[in-house]
């Protein structure tokens with residue numbers, strides 16, 4: 105399916121769902137978000153899945169989408185409505201509701217996948233709703249922006265961004281073993297280690313964002329447009 109056709113179909117589906125999923129007084133807010141993301145099939149896919157499967161059957165407008173984690177094209181998102189915040193995991197095919205923000209995240213497999221030992225260490229990193237990074241329209245389609253942390257070409261990734269390239273091995277900095285090798289430890293057990301590593305990294309010279317670092321499926325997506 106062509107991109108335009110795919111976008112049109114998604115929007116059509118969502119427009120059918122919204123009146124059933126949202127009370128009249130929240131319709132305006134619901135359509136506002138839809139308009140913001142009207143050209144972004146990644147966001148539209150998430151919006152559709154939300155309205156199709158309303159978590160806990162709460163009938164509320166979706167008003168904000170944030171990205172918490174990303175690894176290998178799997179995204180951990182925070183979807184905010186007028187009254188709730190929900191964790192969702194998503195790839196390009198579907199989005200799944202996990203739990204409410206207040207309850208935290210306790211899916212062990214998923215936590216491990218994103219590099220967390222347990223729900224506590226996850227909650228420590230993601231403790232502030234205000235600090236959750238908002239997903240920007242078209243950011244996954246704009247090659248001048250890092251698809252994960254949103255930095256511009258030539259800029260420095262947020263430390264921990266999965267797109268950042270390791271200056272030692274050329275691999276994915278938040279998943280290679282260089283941080284352990286550089287500090288000569290088996291694992292990071294406290295924040296001082298992370299600070300020490302950040303310092304070593306600065307000395308070595310960090311790799312800034314370039315479009316070549318984009319995951320390959322996006323290049324294919326762009327080529328097929």
Ligand SMILES: [Zn+2]
Nearest residue numbers: 250253261265
């Ligand atoms: Zn980044």
Ligand SMILES: [Zn+2]
Nearest residue numbers: 270273280282
């Ligand atoms: Zn490395």
